[in-house]
Amino acid sequence: MALSTARPRTAATGPPPTTRARGPRLALALIRTGPLLMLVAVVVTASALSPVFFTTRNLGNVLAQTAVIAILAMAQLLVIITRGIDLSVGSTVALAAVVGALTYEAVPSATLVVLAMLGTGLAVGTVNGVALVWGRLPHPFIVTLATLSVAHGLALWLAGGQPHRGMPDVVQLIGGTSIGWLPYSTLLVAALALLVLLLTTRLVWGRWIYAVGGNPDGARRAAIPVNGVLISVYVLSGLAAGIAAIITAGRLNAGSPTFGELAELDAIAAVVIGGASFLGGRGSVANALVGALMIGVIRNAMNLLNVDAFIQPIVIGVVILIAVELDVIRGALERRFQVMRAVAA
Amino acid sequence: MTAGTAPPALRIAGATKRFGAVVALDAVDLEVAHGEVLALLGDNGAGKSTLIKCVSGVHQFDAGTVEIDGTAVSLGSPADARGAGIETVYQDLALFDNLDPAANFYAGREDAGPRWLPRGLRLLRRRAMSESTAEVLSRLQVGLPDQRAGVGLLSGGQRQAIAVARAAAFASSIVILDEPTAALGLRESRRVLDLILRLRGEGRAVIVVSHAMDHVMEIADRAVVMRRGRKVGEERPTPENQQKIVSLIVGGV
Numbered sequence: 001m002a003l004s005t006a007r008p009r010t011a012a013t014g015p016p017p018t019t020r021a022r023g024p025r026l027a028l029a030l031i032r033t034g035p036l037l038m039l040v041a042v043v044v045t046a047s048a049l050s051p052v053f054f055t056t057r058n059l060g061n062v063l064a065q066t067a068v069i070a071i072l073a074m075a076q077l078l079v080i081i082t083r084g085i086d087l088s089v090g091s092t093v094a095l096a097a098v099v100g101a102l103t104y105e106a107v108p109s110a111t112l113v114v115l116a117m118l119g120t121g122l123a124v125g126t127v128n129g130v131a132l133v134w135g136r137l138p139h140p141f142i143v144t145l146a147t148l149s150v151a152h153g154l155a156l157w158l159a160g161g162q163p164h165r166g167m168p169d170v171v172q173l174i175g176g177t178s179i180g181w182l183p184y185s186t187l188l189v190a191a192l193a194l195l196v197l198l199l200t201t202r203l204v205w206g207r208w209i210y211a212v213g214g215n216p217d218g219a220r221r222a223a224i225p226v227n228g229v230l231i232s233v234y235v236l237s238g239l240a241a242g243i244a245a246i247i248t249a250g251r252l253n254a255g256s257p258t259f260g261e262l263a264e265l266d267a268i269a270a271v272v273i274g275g276a277s278f279l280g281g282r283g284s285v286a287n288a289l290v291g292a293l294m295i296g297v298i299r300n301a302m303n304l305l306n307v308d309a310f311i312q313p314i315v316i317g318v319v320i321l322i323a324v325e326l327d328v329i330r331g332a333l334e335r336r337f338q339v340m341r342a343v344a345a
Numbered sequence: 346m347t348a349g350t351a352p353p354a355l356r357i358a359g360a361t362k363r364f365g366a367v368v369a370l371d372a373v374d375l376e377v378a379h380g381e382v383l384a385l386l387g388d389n390g391a392g393k394s395t396l397i398k399c400v401s402g403v404h405q406f407d408a409g410t411v412e413i414d415g416t417a418v419s420l421g422s423p424a425d426a427r428g429a430g431i432e433t434v435y436q437d438l439a440l441f442d443n444l445d446p447a448a449n450f451y452a453g454r455e456d457a458g459p460r461w462l463p464r465g466l467r468l469l470r471r472r473a474m475s476e477s478t479a480e481v482l483s484r485l486q487v488g489l490p491d492q493r494a495g496v497g498l499l500s501g502g503q504r505q506a507i508a509v510a511r512a513a514a515f516a517s518s519i520v521i522l523d524e525p526t527a528a529l530g531l532r533e534s535r536r537v538l539d540l541i542l543r544l545r546g547e548g549r550a551v552i553v554v555s556h557a558m559d560h561v562m563e564i565a566d567r568a569v570v571m572r573r574g575r576k577v578g579e580e581r582p583t584p585e586n587q588q589k590i591v592s593l594i595v596g597g598v
Contacts, residue, residue, distance in 0.1 A: 204455045205465035211441050211452050218439035221403075222453030223424045225465075232465075281443035338490070338498040 031330040035290045046301035060181035066296030067185035068244045072267035075240030077288040078233045082213045083280030084140040089241040091151035093260025096120040096245035098155045101164035101255025110168035118242040125238015129231030155257035163256030175250020213280030273323040352415030354518045354550035360409035369395040371574040377550040384565035392574040401433040402426035430517030438508040442497025447478040481514040502533025521552045
């Protein structure tokens with residue numbers, strides 16, 4: 001057949017593609033590890049500027065302070081991979097913590113308190129997913145903006161605007177204590193990270209979330225249960241908020257309607273710094289964790305260096321811009337790389 | 346079933362489809378045999394798209410029967426059509442740009458286990474999927490620079506080839522291609538046409554919807570012309586018949 005002679009690389013077209021594309025390939029490899037490189041740079045800088053930064057004690061602090069962002073970021077990642085967004089997680093943390101505290105006041109059972117917090121998260125997540133899919137609401141931004149408001153209001157109303165002190169020992173253990181310098185919450189984050197890694201890379205469900213984010217119509221035509229997949233990511237995001245509530249409430253030995261304020265934005269920022277695409281279909285757990293750590297490290301370093309607290313959000317904002325710009329450059333390089341290969345082939 | 350003459354891969358009889366007051370398909374009969382390329386021709390609005398959408402399970406016929414290899418089937422959903430061995434490549438290709446060829450091949454029908462788990466929680470057999478994908482791609486002579494890269498960065502021809510190969514890999518009997526060369530340059534069209542001929546060589550029944558008359562002349566064994574929801578003619582696409590086919594399409598003399 002005519003094509004069979006045309007397809008293999010014709011000998012006359014010069015060097016094989018690998019030598020020609022080495023420059024961009026190197027740049028690409030470098031940028032692909034971008035978020036991790038940025039994190040290393042930030043850690044090195046922080047260590048150089050502050051003698052306290054790179055001590056086990058302080059690193060334990062950083063990890064403890066990052067646990068909540070990390071958990072919310074991993075869940076937010078799942079949502080963002082499907083082209084969605086979950087703005088309600090911060091308020092859900094507050095609501096779950098308040099419900100937990102009130103439960104503890106009524107019945108001093110650790111199991112019940114933990115279940116109450118997880119259940120509250122699950123409930124909000126389910127409302128988000130179901131309202132989005134079955135209510136056919138136009139965009140998850142709107143659905144979760146509404147539940148953000150509702151959960152926030154509910155938390156204030158239930159708590160009477162006051163923090164409620166007291167949490168069971170188990171909750172305090174998870175949120176507020178360490179083995180040596182290693183916080184329990186970090187172990188929890190690590191375990192959840194492994195779980196999410198398994199979900200996203202090894203299970204059929206993981207394929208589905210990337211497929212739904214990459215091409216929702218195509219996913220429907222491929223008989224992927226798109227609605228179920230969408231509901232599931234919001235349910236998991238709600239559950240993550242419940243877990244984050246346990247850690248926050250445990251650390252502060254209380255449940256307060258002010259918990260988790262703007263935590264949704266931290267989570268989204270972490271995911272974006274980690275190179276996930278808002279257009280859906282791209283992002284990894286490892287990079288989301290790196291993004292969360294980056295935010296934690298920068299905040300911690302600025303505290304150590306006595307940087308004005310008002311400056312901190314400015315720095316985080318600039319970091320987001322740099323990270324996303326790097327990602328834009330990565331995309332452009334990948335396209336150029338592909339064109340070079342096509343030309344060479 | 347009588348010995349000797351095998352039933353056609355696909356037989357449609359009396360297919361009718363209405364959208365409200367509009368009759369999109371009016372008692373259309375159609376047959377395609379294994380190892381045959383059938384061109385489905387017609388001007389815009391002739392009913393080609395409606396017909397292939399019904400056969401793909403996206404729409405349902407209001408009346409008429411569909412037989413696959415002589416057995417009556419009902420095509421109530423895209424999954425039904427897939428189950429019946431019908432694969433369709435739409436004009437938009439329905440590829441997942443962020444996923445590699447293997448993930449594209451197996452989207453929605455992942456090779457995974459164990460079977461007692463709910464489908465979504467099964468473990469992917471990633472190596473098996475990428476091996477069999479590579480095998481199909483090499484059998485159909487679809488060359489790719491990188492088997493593990495997302496397909497979004499590939500050229501139009503390569504993307505079309507992947508979509509066609511995906512259909513071929515899973516279609517036990519019928520492959521439907523909607524305007525497979527519409528978006529392609531000369532050389533890329535050539536490759537896709539060769540690919541279609543290879544599918545025919547493998548004994549698949551291929552239905553091609555196309556406006557490109559020269560491509561139809563080249564690859565099709567038979568051409569069915571539709572106009573205003575009706576089948577108005579059936580011709581062998583030979584150069585002598587070309588003028589006749591064109592006038593059937595436009596509805597002239």
